[in-house]
Amino acid sequence: MTLPFKQFYKSFLRSFGQVMLQGNAITGLLFLLGIGLSSPTMLLGSILATISGLAVAKLCRFDLTTMENGLYGFNAVLVGVAVFYFLPVSLTSLLIVIFGGAFSTALTHFMLVRLTSVPAFTTPFILSTWGLLLFIDYAKLSTVPSTVSSTVLSSDLAGYSFSGLNSATLVDYFQASMRGISQVMLQDYWLTGVFFLCAIFIHCRTAALWAFIGSTVGLLLATGFNFPHEKVMMGLYGFNSCLVAIALVGRYENKPWLIMLAILLAVVFTRAFEWLSIPALTAPFVISTLLIIALVNIHRSYADKRKAQHNLQ
Numbered sequence: 001m002t003l004p005f006k007q008f009y010k011s012f013l014r015s016f017g018q019v020m021l022q023g024n025a026i027t028g029l030l031f032l033l034g035i036g037l038s039s040p041t042m043l044l045g046s047i048l049a050t051i052s053g054l055a056v057a058k059l060c061r062f063d064l065t066t067m068e069n070g071l072y073g074f075n076a077v078l079v080g081v082a083v084f085y086f087l088p089v090s091l092t093s094l095l096i097v098i099f100g101g102a103f104s105t106a107l108t109h110f111m112l113v114r115l116t117s118v119p120a121f122t123t124p125f126i127l128s129t130w131g132l133l134l135f136i137d138y139a140k141l142s143t144v145p146s147t148v149s150s151t152v153l154s155s156d157l158a159g160y161s162f163s164g165l166n167s168a169t170l171v172d173y174f175q176a177s178m179r180g181i182s183q184v185m186l187q188d189y190w191l192t193g194v195f196f197l198c199a200i201f202i203h204c205r206t207a208a209l210w211a212f213i214g215s216t217v218g219l220l221l222a223t224g225f226n227f228p229h230e231k232v233m234m235g236l237y238g239f240n241s242c243l244v245a246i247a248l249v250g251r252y253e254n255k256p257w258l259i260m261l262a263i264l265l266a267v268v269f270t271r272a273f274e275w276l277s278i279p280a281l282t283a284p285f286v287i288s289t290l291l292i293i294a295l296v297n298i299h300r301s302y303a304d305k306r307k308a309q310h311n312l313q
Contacts, residue, residue: 007068008054015050015073019122020184020196020211021246022203023069030199031185035081038182038189041089042081046185048094049080049101056102062109075108075125076101081186082129082281087141096132104128121247121289122282129281172233173219180215180238184282188234200246206253207246214238214245214263221267240266243285248292262292 010025017028036043053076057067066072079100087093107124178193185196193215201208218241222232231237241263248259269284 007064011054011057011067011070011073012050014068014070015054016046016070016077017199017203018070018074019077020200020207020243021250022200022207024203027199027203028070030195030202034182034192034195034199035185035187037195038187038192039084042084042186044089045080045082045084045097046077047080048097049076049083049104052076052098052101053105053108056105057109060106060109066112071112072105072108075104075120075122075128078122078125078185078282079104079128079132082125083132085186086133086136092141096135100128100132103131118290119293121286122243123286126281126283126286130279133279168233173216176219176233176235177212177216177238179233179235180219181211181235181242183235183239184243193235206249210245210249210259211242214242214259217241217260217263218267221264222271225267225271227271237267237270240270240280240282240284240288243282244288247285247289251293252296258292258296262288265291 013025013028013032014023015028016031017024019031020027022028032043032046035046050073053073054067056062057072062072080097083093083097083100087096104124107127108120111118111120111123175190178190178197179188180193181196182189182193185192187193197208197211200211215235215238218238219232219235221241222237223229227237244262244266245259248262252258265288266284269287270280273280273283
């Protein structure tokens with residue numbers, strides 16, 4: 001086994017793991033299998049986009065350690081999944097997958113190098129996919145019917161039928177919570193969510209616990225706000241909350257109230273994007289997380305100034 005191959009498979013698998021901020025190759029492998037369990041087509045898209053993104057990182061000689069940690073590939077994973085959510089497999093969609101993966105990696109590099117004070121998270125995926133959606137609309141390419149996931153749509157999810165709110169059981173809500181985890185990668189199969197949760201648990205038990213809490217609390221909040229029940233049970237108000245919880249528990253593990261606030265914001269922002277008829281993707285996660293980090297930094301700066309003034313007196 002040559003060193004370049006070792007570098008590749010580590011980078012490749014960790015790219016999948018980093019979608020949920022887990023830099024672990026085994027976790028990434030289980031994520032990959034979880035996608036395949038729900039949608040082999042989306043698995044193909046994620047693989048092609050990731051290879052394309054890593055090829056760009058290698059050819060452009062981006063930082064090797066960053067690449068091996070999967071930080072240049074995870075946005076490409078999401079782009080590849082998203083393209084085959086919207087488009088059927090064809091030569092055109094395959095080219096879009098390859099281009100989208102490459103572009104998201106280049107955008108990731110720009111943010112890592114030029115915008116060092118702002119965590120990139122999934123921003124390159126969001127911007128790349130929004131751009132691709134505009135191109136798809138401009139080119140009038142036929143899109144895939146909403147039969148796999150409705151994470152980015154504002155439709156009424158007419159293809160799905162769930163029990164009414166009053167008749168929903170604990171099993172229904174458990175499956176909805178698992179869908180909140182699986183929807184991070186645009187998968188609506190609850191068992192895929194279980195796969196993803198186990199994958200996170202392998203790398204970090206605390207992150208797995210908060211992934212479940214984030215998805216479940218997002219589900220309960222959306223139910224309490226009387227958001228569309230079909231979307232609630234699809235996990236569409238849980239996946240951004242799941243990501244928020246994972247991202248912030250590593251920073252503010254001893255401040256659960258802060259994480260809960262971010263979860264609330266993620267649910268509200270998700271609904272706001274629906275009202276605006278803008279594909280939310282993971283934008284509510286990015287906005288909520290950055291907002292909480294900014295508020296904490298402002299508070300710390302203010303506290304430091306107060307302390308310095310007190311010491312001078």
